[in-house]
Amino acid sequence: MERRQLEYFVAIVEHGGFTHAARALRVAQPSLSRAIAKLEHELGVALFHRVGRTAVLSSAGEFMADRARLVLRDLDALRAAARAVGDGLAGRVDVAATSSSALEPVISIIADLRERHPGVLVSTSSALSAAEVVAMVLQGRCEAGVCGSAERPAGPGLVAHHLRDEEFLLVAPPGSGIADPVEWSDLRGMRFVVTKPATAVRALFDRIAATVPDVSIAAEVGDRSVVLPMVLRGIGAGLMPDGWTDLARRAGAEVVRFSPAERLPQWLVHRSGPITAATQAFLDTTLAGVRLAGRAAAEAPDVS
Structure with missing residues (x-):
């Protein structure tokens, strides 16, 4: 088994097929196909099911995918360690x-x-x-x-x-006059710009909304970078980690802490x-x- 075969296999998995992988790797597709066929022969299993022009991972291929990535990572670690001894730290x-x-x-x-x-x-x-x-x-x-x-x-x-305990803050439109610090009960009737479920910020909002009456969603966004611009336009308030504090204040938003503090x-x-x-x-x-x-x-x- 050669490193190149593993690289080709992982590329096919990550790029969604032979054609896209060959283009990303800048190799001819027949060469890619031959390398994978040789790998499958050496392993004694089919890594892909060919359905028309589509290649779908087999159960053996699914088993191999993560392990192939880890092998490539380990090989990179060995190579980088050797290079660092002679050439200084880089990578x-x-x-x-x-x-x-x-x-x-x-x-x-x-x-x-x-x-x-x-x-x-x-x-x-x-x-x-x-x-x-x-x-x-x-x-x-x-x-x-x-x-x-x-x-x-x-x-x-x-x-x-x-590393540390990150603190979540309330970010409100300019001129909101929010008390600092703010308690959950002070949020009654407020509208929020929120991210979609699965994020820690959204989990905090959901806990607040389940406890405080009349808290509602003004907008739900998939791209968290647009929360602050929406807050600045007055669409609603937002919940942000403390890393945003300086940027939000320089932009003109009001940034206040919670009492008690919300940390993660x-x-x-x-x-x-x-x-x-x-x-x-x-x-x-x-x-x-x-x-x-x-x-x-x-x-x-x-x-x-």
Whole structure:
């Protein structure tokens, strides 16, 4: 079995067929087909069912897909480790993150990483939920992930580090005059711009709506980046993680805290197996930032 065969197989799975995979890989489709036929012969099983011009994963193919990704990740880790010894740290790390985590702490991590290791490229992939982040890491689609979850993320071979407690805030249109901090009971009669189900922000809204009378949805959006523009246009209020605070205030929105505070733990996750030197640098930079923030918090004066 050759690395090239696994790369071709994963490309067919991810691009939805031989034609699209051949185009993405810039290889002739007959060459791709021959490589997969050879792989199937070596394994003794069919990886795809051919239905007309469509290729559908067989049960053996489904079993192989995630494992092939992980093998390719492990091979990359070995290659990168060897290269780092001779040429200095360089490479790419694929990071899965929910939208709020992609804003903070991932942006700060990337900024710190660029200072420490300018040869490392971070590529982020968006996920709707913590469960999706964990799945992307365990399946080998990404090498690390950052997400918010009330429970510690778990899975076979998964390592999870607590980063911080993210705080959710109320963001209201300019001139709303919302009290700061605000209690749930103060939200009676308010209309909200909300994301679709499965996100942590939507879960918070659903809890509020189930408790506070006359709370309603003004708009439901699939793209979370349009929530703030809608709030600024007066369509409704929004719920946002604290990473949006500076941007929302600079744009003119009113940003207030909840009393009691609404918080959600954020986690860094990765597999326990071999990782690339670039991924290790990402992990080390992230955890160094956590330790630095912890020391700063411990040394801060008590103003209570």
